[in-house]
Amino acid sequence: MKLCVLGLGYIGLPTAVMFAKHGLQVHGVDVSEIVVKKLQNKELHIEEPGLYEMFAEVTDSGAFTVSQEPVHADAYIIAVPTPINKNKTSNLDYVRSATEMIVPYVQEGNLVVLESTSPPKTVENIMLPVLEKTGLKFGEELFVSHSPERVLPGKLFEELVSNDRIVGGINEESSNRTVELYRTFVKGEIHVTDATTAEMVKLMENTYRDVNIAFANELARIAEEVGFNVWEAIKLANCHPRVNIHMPGPGVGGHCIAVDPWFIVEAAPEQAKLTTLSRKINDETPHNIVNIVKNIVGEIAKPKVSVFGLSFKGNIDDMRESPSLEIIEDLVNIGYDVSIYDPHILSSYPNKVDTLEEAVDNSDCVVILTDHNEYKEIDYTQIKEKMSTPNIIDTRNILNKEVLQEAGFDVFLVGDKSIRNSLLAK
Structure with a gap:
């Protein structure tokens, strides 16, 4: 054949x-x-x-x-x-x-x-x-x-x-x-149906995840406002046998989850109200991350921001619909000096550097947007010496906050009271 x-x-x-x-x-x-x-x-x-x-x-x-x-x-x-x-x-x-x-x-x-x-x-x-x-x-x-x-x-x-x-x-x-x-x-198992139902099944699968992530991202904003750790709360809520809340983050990327729900909205806009709202919540999330960065480095003259991650998810090289791209664009438009480090992206990209050392040199804030394994293994005590201001924003909950604080970092975890505290301090 x-x-x-x-x-x-x-x-x-x-x-x-x-x-x-x-x-x-x-x-x-x-x-x-x-x-x-x-x-x-x-x-x-x-x-x-x-x-x-x-x-x-x-x-x-x-x-x-x-x-x-x-x-x-x-x-x-x-x-x-x-x-x-x-x-x-x-x-x-x-x-x-x-x-x-x-x-x-x-x-x-x-x-x-x-x-x-x-x-x-x-x-x-x-x-x-x-x-x-x-x-x-x-x-x-x-x-x-x-x-x-x-x-x-x-x-x-x-x-x-x-x-x-x-x-x-x-x-x-x-x-x-x-x-x-x-x-x-x-x-x-191969399940047989008609063509239109097959088209909808794939859209439904990804929209389910988009709605769930939107709920998690909304909970993260509530946590920052009220003052609790959303990651711990989700973990505990998921101990219930009929609960499976996804995790928050900097937004939703990839060619599927960030795109497919709009196909449903296009087909039935008046009926797809929950789908539309979820998509809007997730589309707004990158801008919320930018606002967090602004609150942390906004009073520093000509701040440098080190962005860790171009891929939409960890340990792959796929940048399609990645929230990192929108966050980077916003930071550049604000006028910040942006340096990007992603060991999985081998192609050139504006402001991307080849080494960790280049990325953090004279940096005022590291923003972790992708959960690559390489970022978990970094010796942050060493890069602290190269930074001008030891701020870290963790949007993926991949770092040990207490260890970094002991090393002298100001650590801000998305969906945690540390974000609220930083806003109150301003």
Whole structure:
């Protein structure tokens, strides 16, 4: 069986490599010339544990090839981005373009699967009208499904295999053929439904988490106002067998949780009131972090702020929708001298430095925005000597506050009375 995968990003590339590893002849397609050339030279453009070894193996064996154009295949998987516009509406241009790209290649008996997370009715209203140009009869000559990815960066290969999978075909035969395809490596249960329900399931999963995080971020603000430690309170509340409150932080990032709820809002704005409010709370959270920084360094002449973390979560290199980016932009616009340190981001980024020492030199405040393991292992007593003012803001609760205070730091934990105390001191 030959498979063509369109979109070689954080999901498409590992998925393509996984199919090639399990016996399929796979051709990967990406419109980026830079991405294609890197892959053809056996270089990766994304970070994922175990990816390079598997990628090198299937490339060397000839099971995986790459170009900027599709090829004739038995099945096509579309795994392209589905971003949101500035007005929070979905941008489905990549889905539409990828579907149009395969029209000249699609033949009778082919299967087309959309993996990209998408608003409800994307298969029905966006893909099927384009695929009509093939002249093939849906459900009899051409089979179409939606099967959303449901994996966690950093554990992607493990979850590709073990997680349950949702398959929503435009008819029963489309679903059956899609199940057969993913059974190549999926060991989790594969649940069959219709395409629109499959689209909604993925959005519901991520919106559940967004709403829960919004609740946690709201509790953190309440803790700062009232004067208690939200992290301890959440831990104790979660001792209840039917309670599972998520943790607060500097905001919500990633291509899924920060984006998908808006697809639901777009589809039913009058009904999605809780979803809308949660999204607004989480979207406001980066600005609350900036206000905390301002309260701590605002009276220092020309303060330098050291930002630890560009990635939206720990131990990955994915900056998509990262709250760090908005926080950094706000700090720069205020006029602060900003220095960024993230050992997982190898590409260049404005104000990013290569070493910890550069980042903290003459700094007035370290702001931890990402829970990379490297930040937990830093000897902060050593970097204190390089700082002008020993302030630390921990938005992820990864540091030992008492140890740092004994070392002479002023430590401010988001969602803790230390934030209230700093405001009262001002």
